[in-house]
Amino acid sequence: MMKLNKLFILMLLVSISIISCKKDDASTIEPIPVRDRGEQAIADDEALRAYLQTHFYNEEDFQNPAEGFDYRIKLDSIAGSNSEKTPLIDxxxxxxxxxxxxxxxxxxxxxxxxxxFGAHPTFADSTFQNYKGELLDQVSFDNTANPVWFDHPGTLSQTNPGIVVALTETLVEFGGASSFTLNDDNTVNFTDDFGVGAVFLPSGLGYFNLSQGAIPSYSPLIFSFQLYKVNEADHDQDGIPSYLEDLDNDRIVVNDDSDGDNIPDYLDVDDDGDGTLTKDEITVNEDGTVSFPDINGNGIPNYLDEDEFENVNENQ
Structure with missing residues (x-):
């Protein structure tokens, strides 16, 4: 028993020593320097072009769709029995x-x-879609089994807006289905004319130097999708479609905050913070278009001018 106790104590001391060494080693690990974005963009573009030159999609499935075809894009490398396939780049x-x-x-x-054949979304709308995200080595990191609503501004992070911007700027090139039918069980059938596509994007418009789950840092990404429906968004219900609240015209609405209250205009019911609701300072016309009165004629519409009644008589 004495020998066993001594052996246990010895093993315990060795374990503590190993753990301490690991902690010391970990503390000396240098963080990976952040790469230059311009240089990484060049490297990523080379990687993307190499991928597009050596991979193909299931073109035959779309040319002659079988009954029940799900219209999902399948990407694969050009090799072996697929050596005669047309590269994506061509x-x-x-x-x-x-x-x-x-x-x-x-x-x-x-x-x-x-x-x-349906409506195209703007950069500030919501889309109903399936999508799949994968890496250039064909590892999938995200995949929807059923369509989901994707609110583009709502999923946009000011610290890492790129990944949504790239997908958004792709989806604006597509339309949803022209119509749909609602079944008795509340499921929906869309007409077979919805948008189908994919986007190949560099890490600078993805997670860049951050690793996210199965996504290593500096990873170019691929998103394929089926776009079923589009909803023109007015997130704050103030009468102004959200895409019109992009005042700096950078196609991002989360960074437009007219009154500096840390609530972006597309979510702010009183954009200029004057105590009068935005919807009461605009005019929604019969055809659905919006007009922006400027009561004092200073070039600033009422809904953005907290002093719209100042010098009204002088300017009339």
């Missing part, structure tokens, strides 16, 4: 779009398999 359905963020111009690659 597809007539692939286009590019430029997006500038953090003073860097990024290229995203958009595969428009079917544009869709």
């Amino acid at each position: 597809s007539d359905l692939l286009s590019t779009k430029m997006i500038t963020r953090d003073d860097v111009e990024y290229t995203i690659y958009i595969l428009k398999i079917r544009e869709g």
